Amino acid sequence: MAYLVLTHPGGQTAVAFEAMAADLQARGWTPGPQAYALSVFVRDRAAPLVAMLGDWRGPVGAVVGDIFDRAAAEAGEASRFDLSILGELANSDPQAIAGVLAAHAFGDYVAVIRQRSGGGAVVFADPLGGRPAFSWTREGVTIIGDEPPEGMAAPANVAVDWPALADLMADPRRMGAAPPLTGLTWIPPGVCRFGPALENSQIVWTPAAAARKSSRRRDEAGLRRAVDGALRAYLLGRQRVLCEISGGLDSAIVATSLKAVDRPADAALNFYRGQAEADERVYARAAAERAATPLRCVERPLLTLTQEGLLAGAGSFRPNFEILDTDYDDLVLQAIAESQADIVFTGHGGDVVFYQLAAADLAGDLLRGVPCEGSRIARLVEVALRTRRSVWSLAAQALRGRPSRAIAELMTAPVILAPQRPEGTWHPWVAGLNGLPPAKRAQIRGLALTQGVFAHTRRGAAARLCHPLLSQPVVEACLATPAPILSQGEGERSFARRVFADRLPEIIVARRSKGDISTFMGRTLARNVPLLRDFLLDGRLVAQGVLERADLEAVLSPEVLIFRNAYAEILTATVLEAFARYWEGRAASDGAARGTVSATLSAESAA
Numbered sequence: 235m236a237y238l239v240l241t242h243p244g245g246q247t248a249v250a251f252e253a254m255a256a257d258l259q260a261r262g263w264t265p266g267p268q269a270y271a272l273s274v275f276v277r278d279r280a281a282p283l284v285a286m287l288g289d290w291r292g293p294v295g296a297v298v299g300d301i302f303d304r305a306a307a308e309a310g311e312a313s314r315f316d317l318s319i320l321g322e323l324a325n326s327d328p329q330a331i332a333g334v335l336a337a338h339a340f341g342d343y344v345a346v347i348r349q350r351s352g353g354g355a356v357v358f359a360d361p362l363g364g365r366p367a368f369s370w371t372r373e374g375v376t377i378i379g380d381e382p383p384e385g386m387a388a389p390a391n392v393a394v395d396w397p398a399l400a401d402l403m404a405d406p407r408r409m410g411a412a413p414p415l416t417g418l419t420w421i422p423p424g425v426c427r428f429g430p431a432l433e434n435s436q437i438v439w440t441p442a443a444a445a446r447k448s449s450r451r452r453d454e455a456g457l458r459r460a461v462d463g464a465l466r467a468y469l470l471g472r473q474r475v476l477c478e479i480s481g482g483l484d485s486a487i488v489a490t491s492l493k494a495v496d497r498p499a500d501a502a503l504n505f506y507r508g509q510a511e512a513d514e515r516v517y518a519r520a521a522a523e524r525a526a527t528p529l530r531c532v533e534r535p536l537l538t539l540t541q542e543g544l545l546a547g548a549g550s551f552r553p554n555f556e557i558l559d560t561d562y563d564d565l566v567l568q569a570i571a572e573s574q575a576d577i578v579f580t581g582h583g584g585d586v587v588f589y590q591l592a593a594a595d596l597a598g599d600l601l602r603g604v605p606c607e608g609s610r611i612a613r614l615v616e617v618a619l620r621t622r623r624s625v626w627s628l629a630a631q632a633l634r635g636r637p638s639r640a641i642a643e644l645m646t647a648p649v650i651l652a653p654q655r656p657e658g659t660w661h662p663w664v665a666g667l668n669g670l671p672p673a674k675r676a677q678i679r680g681l682a683l684t685q686g687v688f689a690h691t692r693r694g695a696a697a698r699l700c701h702p703l704l705s706q707p708v709v710e711a712c713l714a715t716p717a718p719i720l721s722q723g724e725g726e727r728s729f730a731r732r733v734f735a736d737r738l739p740e741i742i743v744a745r746r747s748k749g750d751i752s753t754f755m756g757r758t759l760a761r762n763v764p765l766l767r768d769f770l771l772d773g774r775l776v777a778q779g780v781l782e783r784a785d786l787e788a789v790l791s792p793e794v795l796i797f798r799n800a801y802a803e804i805l806t807a808t809v810l811e812a813f814a815r816y817w818e819g820r821a822a823s824d825g826a827a828r829g830t831v832s833a834t835l836s837a838e839s840a841a
Contacts, residue, residue: 235277235278235280235281235282235380235690235694235695235698236276236277236278236281236379236380236381236690236695237274237275237276237277237281237282237284237298237299237344237365237379237380238258238263238274238275238276238377238378238379238383238387239272239273239274239275239296239298239344239346239377239378239379240254240255240272240273240274240275240375240376240377240387241271241272241273241346241348241355241375241376241378242271242374242375242376243271243352243354243374244271246374247373247374247375248271250372250373250374250375250386251271251273251375253386254372254373254375254377254385254386254387255273255275257385257386257387258275258383258385258386258387259275260385261383261384261385262277263275263276263277263383264276264277264281266284266296267284267285267286267293267296269286269288269292269293269294269295269296269348270292270294270348271348272293272294272295272296272346272348274296274298276298277695278695278696279695279696279697280576280694280695280696280697280698280699282298282299282300282342282365283298283299283300284296284297284298285297285301285317286317287317287320287321287324287331287345287347288321288324288325289321289322289324289325290321291325294324294325294328294347294348294349294350295324295328295345295346295347295348295356296345296346297317297343297344297345297346298343298344298345298346298365299341299342299343299344299360299364299365300341300342300343300467300468301314301315301317301335301339301340301341301343301360302314302315302339302340302341302467302468302470303315303316303338303339303467304337304338304339304340304706304707305338306463306467307340307459307460307463307464307466307467307705307707308456308459308460308463308707309459309463310458310459310462310463310466311463311466312463312466312467312469312470313467313470314470315335315338315339315341320334324347325350328347328349328356328428329356329426329428329436331345331347331356331358332345332356332358332426332436332438333438335358335360336361336424336438336439340360340361340464340467340705340706340707341360341364341467341705341706342360342362342364342365342688343360343364343365344357344358344359344360344365344367344378344421345357345358346378349428354428354429354430355369355376355378355428355432356426356427356428357369357378357421357426357427357428357432358421358425358426358427358438359421359422359423359424359425360423360424360706361423361424361438361439361706362423362424362704362705362706362709363410363422363423363685363688364423364688364701364704365380365688366380366551366552366688367379367380367420367421368380368413368418368419368420368421368551369418369419369421369427369432370389370390370392370417370418370419371431372386372387372388372389372390375387376431376432377389378421380551380690381549381550381551381690382549382550382551382820388820389417389418390417391416391417392415392416392417392418392817392820392821393415393416393417393817393818393821394414394415394416394813394814394817394818394821395414395415395416396414396778396780398412398413398414398415399414399775399778399780399810399813399814400653400778400779400780401414401656402414402553402806402810403651403652403653403775403780403781403803403806403807403810404652404653404654404655404656405655405656405660406802406806407660407661407679407682407683408660408661409552409553409555409685409686410552410661410682410683410684410685410686411660411661411662411682411685413551413552413553414553414813415551415817418551419431419432419433420551422435422662423439423685424437424438424439424440425437425438425662426438437662440662440663440666441663441677441678441681441709441713442663442666442667442670442678444709444710444713444714445670445674445677445678445713445714446669446670447710447713447714448674448713448714448715448716449714449715449716451605452607452715452719452729453711453715454729454732454733456711457708457711457712457715457729457730457733458733458734460705460707460708460710460711461487461488461491461702461703461708461734462491462494462495463707464702464705464707464708465488465491465492465495465497465579465702466495466497467705468577468579468698468700468702468705469495469497469577472576472577472698473574473576474500474573474574474575474576474577475492475497475498475499475500475501475575475577475579476499476500476501476502476503476569476570476573476575476577476578476579476697477489477492477499477501477502477503477525477527477578477579477580478502478503478504478566478578478579478580478581479502479503479504479518479521479522479525479527479529480504480505480514480518480581480749481504481514481515481516481517481518481521481742481749482514482517482581482584482742482748482749483581483584483588483727483730483731483738483742483745484581484582484583484584484585484588484703485521485580485581485584486517486521486524486525486581486738486739486742487581487584487703487730487734487737487738488579488580488581488584488702488703489502489521489522489524489525489527489579489581490521490524490525490734490737490738491734491737492525492527492579493524493525493526493527493737494737498525498526498527499525499527499579500527500528500573500575501527501528501530501569501572501573501575502518502522502525502527502528502529502530503529503530503532503565503566503569504518504519504522504529504530504531504532505531505532505533505534505562505565506531506532506533506534507533507534507751507754508533508754509750509751509753509754511749511750511753512749512750512751512753512754513749514749515531516741517739517741517742517745518531519531520739520741520742521738521739521742523739524737524738524739530569532565534561534562534565534754535561536754536757536758536761537558537559537561537758537761537762538561538761538762539558539762539765539766539808540765541765541768541769543557543560544557544558544769544808544811544812545812545815545816547560547692547812548812548813548815548816549816549820550689550690550813552689553809553810553812553813554689554690554809554813555686555689555805555809556689556690556691557809557812558805558808558809562693563691563692563693566578566693567692567693567696570693570696570697571696575697576697576698577697577698577700578693578697578698578699578700579700579701579702580687580699580700580701581701581703582684582687582701582703582704583681583684583687583701583703583704583709584703584727584730585680585727586677586680586681586683586684587677587681587703587704587708587709587712587713588703588712588720588721588726588727588729588730589673589677589712589717589720589721589726589727589729590721590726590727591673591676591677591680591721591726592672592673592676593617593620593621593721593726594617594621594623594628594631595671595672595673595675595676595717596613596617596673596717596718596721596722597614597617597618597625597628597629597631598628598631598671598672598673599671599672599673599674599716599717599718600613600614600617600718601614601629602671602672604671604673604674604716604717604718605716605718605719606716606718606719606722607718607719607722608722613718613722614628616722620726649803650785650789650798650800650803651781651782651785651786651789651800651803651804651807652781652803652806653780653781660682661679661682663678663679663681663682664678664679664682671716671717673717673718673721674713674716674717676717677712677713677717678713681709684704687701687704688701715729731743752801755801755805756795756796756801759795759801759804759805760792760795760796763790763791763792763795766790766804766808767786767787767790769808769811770786770790770804770807770808770811771783771786771787771790773811773814773815774811774814774815774818775807775810775811775814778814780810781807786807789804790804
């Protein structure tokens with residue numbers, strides 16, 4: 235899963251470059267294809283593919299990850315993208331490659347090119363963020379990767395940005411954007427960065443631009459081809475397939491579509507809890523039967539948090555909510571080992587792309603004349619019934635551009651711990667949405683929140699984690715479909731239900747409820763109160779004034795947690811506390827190691 239790309243401009247920096255490469259190999263990183271002044275390293279059982287870019291003069295860059303042909307996927311077929319057609323462009327105009335890839339390819343990839351003139355790097359991250367990319371410079375060497383390595387190539391002079399971390403505590407939506415660290419460069423999805431220290435950027439793809447290509451008609455066959463084409467592409471070269479089936483619509487679409495493309499999963503996994511609302515086995519079994527896939531159902535006990543577990547998983551460039559559930563990793567790893575799977579499919583992202591979002595915003599789209607099916611008045615009445623609000627209330631919200639204060643208070647949990655939410659754009663994708671209908675803006679905001687599914691996990695290191703509903707062909711097909719068509723009537727995701735109805739069991743097509751683990755999470759927090767008090771009350775967030783100790787003390791008791799819904803804030807604080815402790819500890823050890831690195835490089839240079 236992990237990758238690193240090292241490149242340098244030449245001259246004396248070659249000494250550091252070679253020393254870092256040797257150090258990475260000694261630490262277990264596997265060298266990939268090489269070019270002059272550019273090296274690629276990968277790690278883990280599910281290490282990404284690496285392909286070189288260049289022409290008759292030799293390679294000048296690399297593409298790390300899976301990259302597929304867009305036209306083939308839209309035709310419902312599958313083939314890898316032919317990178318050889320970009321060889322001349324990689325030498326003459328490397329920045330232009332980003333536009334070609336965004337328009338004609340898709341996948342989870344990062345492209346890195348070393349410019350022949352000047353030796354600077356050009357980096358492009360795939361439009362949906364499936365292969366996260368961060369960059370730093372050390373001893374004149376530019377390093378791009380998705381995880382912080384140890385040793386000579388480790389990021390130096392990186393520190394916690396406390397104001398930015400406080401903003402994350404106040405507004406967790408920012409988790410998928412720039413990390414709260416100084417000394418690090420983030421390459422946003424769909425953006426090409428270049429120049430000294432990658433300080434220049436060019437926006438190549440945004441969901442808003444894709445949404446503005448909206449069609450006034452529904453394209454049921456197009457959505458089926460996009461899903462099937464994405465699945466066929468991700469299956470290329472795979473031997474054994476594991477599929478997560480939650481019991482919901484989205485994972486059922488993925489599982490049954492695997493059968494439709496003649497490659498049913500070899501095994502499927504479902505998790506359930508002891509509470510009735512968190513037990514979806516009856517739906518999961520129906521989906522697995524239609525998908526011709528053997529299903530294993532596993533009951534999840536309440537989580538037991540430990541400081542060691544929280545800190546062990548905190549070594550990421552972004553705060554990682556995956557550290558809260560190490561049991562999940564363990565159980566999926568067990569299933570991967572038993573099934574010998576090299577790819578795991580999920581239904582993540584379906585609630586966004588198929589539109590299970592702000593139903594009230596659909597009224598704004600309808601009142602603005604966005605295409606719908608049937609009577610516009612009838613569709614408005616259906617939204618009113620779904621939201622249990624009057625048409626007049628929905629119309630007033632559409633005119634204001636936001637819900638009334640009373641409605642907003644009903645829709646959001648009260649803030650108990652977090653500081654005041656900061657102003658400004660919380661993710662690059664939510665900028666420039668002017669002119670788009672309200673529901674389409676809500677869909678793009680939801681898409682920005684999906685970036686957490688690409689976080690580092692132990693299961694992702696063992697097998698390829700694949701979220702086909704967040705592939706570019708599927709996302710663009712749904713962004714181009716008017717929201718009142720995606721979600722109409724009194725049920726959400728109605729368009730997807732209709733498109734895939736012939737594949738799905740009727741019990742899932744007709745289902746309108748959704749699994750709920752809030753009781754499970756509440757009991758988990760209550761069980762872990764002693765650990766949370768020890769971890770948070772005298773932690774770094776309190777010391778830096780991000781949280782007030784008295785506020786934490788007031789809610790961190792089992793009795794209070796029953797009546798006060800501070801679950802999300804406590805979980806966010808726990809993740810941020812682990813993140814801050816990891817990076818502060820790393821900064822301290824980096825300072826001690828920096829002299830050793832410099833001495834090593836000086837000795838090698840003298841030799």
